[in-house]
Amino acid sequence: MKGPNPASPDLPPIPEKRYFAIGEVSELCAVKPHVLRYWEQEFPQLRPVKRRGNRRYYQRPDIELIREIRSLLYDQGFTISGARQRLESGKAAADPGERRLAAEMRRELEALLKTLEE
Numbered sequence: 001m002k003g004p005n006p007a008s009p010d011l012p013p014i015p016e017k018r019y020f021a022i023g024e025v026s027e028l029c030a031v032k033p034h035v036l037r038y039w040e041q042e043f044p045q046l047r048p049v050k051r052r053g054n055r056r057y058y059q060r061p062d063i064e065l066i067r068e069i070r071s072l073l074y075d076q077g078f079t080i081s082g083a084r085q086r087l088e089s090g091k092a093a094a095d096p097g098e099r100r101l102a103a104e105m106r107r108e109l110e111a112l113l114k115t116l117e118e
Contacts, residue, residue: 014028
């Protein structure tokens, strides 16, 4: 199995907006709308806001979760049941924002260490 990579380089960056329609999320996550609706039934953590006419509106955390689910299923080879268990156990990969922050902190610490060794 490959390592977790929900912020896959082939996926576009998530725009800075509050709500996203299902079509936008489909494009941002490379997953068809009917798959997103199915995943809502299979993953209790995925609960987009529903408004007038039962229209779904997703927020940034929903999109990050969908990307994590996509990674578990498509990249790492988990089954739906296995991915659900992985997410419920909290052992899924850290939030992409946390990963970026950790990588940035590591680079800064390595640069500081290099400066101290000189």
